[in-house]
Amino acid sequence: MRVQPKVLVRRLSPVCTGMLEAAVGRAATGQYYEIVPEHLLLGIVAQEDGDAAEILKHFGQDRLRLQARLQKTLEGMKTGNAGRPTFAESLFQWIEDAWTLSSLLYGISAMRTGHLLLQFAERSSRYTAEEFPELEAIDCDVLRRDFDGIVRNSNELDEVAAEPGSPGAVSAAQAGAPSSDSAIGRFTVSLTRExxxxxxxxxxxxxxxxxxxxxxxxxxxxxxxxxxxxxxxxxxxxxxxxxxxxxxxxxxxxxxxxxxxxxxxxxxx
Incomplete structure (x- = not known):
């Protein structure tokens, strides 16, 4: 991994940041030794109205079946850690790869969960030894090309603004949210806007x-x-x-x- 984790965290949308913190909590509560990609992916897939739900629906895949498969995978991992879990290298490798992909393809300033799901579906063997048929069924070429249209009904639609000057860029004022470059914009969700x-x-x-x-x-x-x-x-x-x-x-x-x-x-x- 070439990019420091704290730099990668700054590139996550508020929704993604919340998901990552939830993954930390999930691993700690379950007494896991490591926070692995499956902890984060489970939270992403569990969202009923997020990017993952829209993507899986578009490709005719069962979100709840994938959620159950991820839960079963986590249940098979070693637990019993009384201390604080550590981050698996593969977790931040996934986030780094997703950032490289999404920033180059879409010119965004912060990643949304759909970008993470696209990267995982495209190169899952890089991040896990498990197989997830629901993700393997996704046509990643189609998802890359039609991403905006596929996730247009997601509740994350206005969480991520493009870089100024890039296609589809909007200002923080237009999005009705704090700037994604501020700490508030990166690590919180606006209840007022919701x-x-x-x-x-x-x-x-x-x-x-x-x-x-x-x-x-x-x-x-x-x-x-x-x-x-x-x-x-x-x-x-x-x-x-x-x-x-x-x-x-x-x-x-x-x-x-x-x-x-x-x-x-x-x-x-």
């Missing part, structure tokens, strides 16, 4: 908590609310409700199991 575009469902029965959060935000001092609770109790839903209620920038940075995944990536050499 609310404005109708991607967030309305929330019911939590108006007391919402009002309490707004009251804290309105204070002059000690105005940083903290939402705590067990997994699945609606913490994210409350943040999304605030994004719907206030016309203010609100972004989401996701980490897992107490791991500062972004720092972990920057520490890796």
């Amino acid at each position: 609310a404005r575009e109708g991607r967030i469902d309305p929330i019911f029965g939590r108006h007391r908590e919402i009002r309490q959060i707004i009251d804290i935000l309105a204070r002059r001092r000690k105005n940083n609310p903290i939402i705590v609770g067990e997994p699945g109790t609606g913490k994210t839903a409350l943040a999304e409700a605030i994004a719907q209620s206030l016309d203010l920038p609100l972004v989401r940075l996701q980490c897992y199991e107490g791991i500062d995944a972004t720092q972990a990536l920057y520490d890796w050499d």
Whole structure:
């Protein structure tokens, strides 16, 4: 691998960054020794309305079957690690290859999950010893040529802007998001934009908590609310409700199991 991992991380879209952090969390929770390409690929394929879903549908492949196959592959790997998992060399080799491909072909400033999937489908034997028939069935020549049309209904469509001056380039203001060159643009997802575009469902029965959060935000001092609770109790839903209620920038940075995944990536050499 020629490019440093921390440089590659800067070339990921906010969605891809979230997926990579989820892969770190998935590996840590499962007590794996390494974070392998399959950890990241599983998260990409599990997205119901992302690039992978659109690509697999276009080529007539079963997304859920591929998801189950990836899960089974991970279940067969060695676990029992009580410490922090390390990054497999093949994971960042995949990301580097995908960046080379996508930047040359499409002139983009940040990779989306479809670019990663295209690269994996094209050279899967470089990153894993496993076989995934659903990916082998993808015609990579067609996907490269018709990429924009195939993923046009993906929820990632406006997450990645092209480099200024390249075909299809849009400014951060036009995309309604922070610049992808900023830390906020690279490592967060804009809840405000998702609310404005109708991607967030309305929330019911939590108006007391919402009002309490707004009251804290309105204070002059000690105005940083903290939402705590067990997994699945609606913490994210409350943040999304605030994004719907206030016309203010609100972004989401996701980490897992107490791991500062972004720092972990920057520490890796």
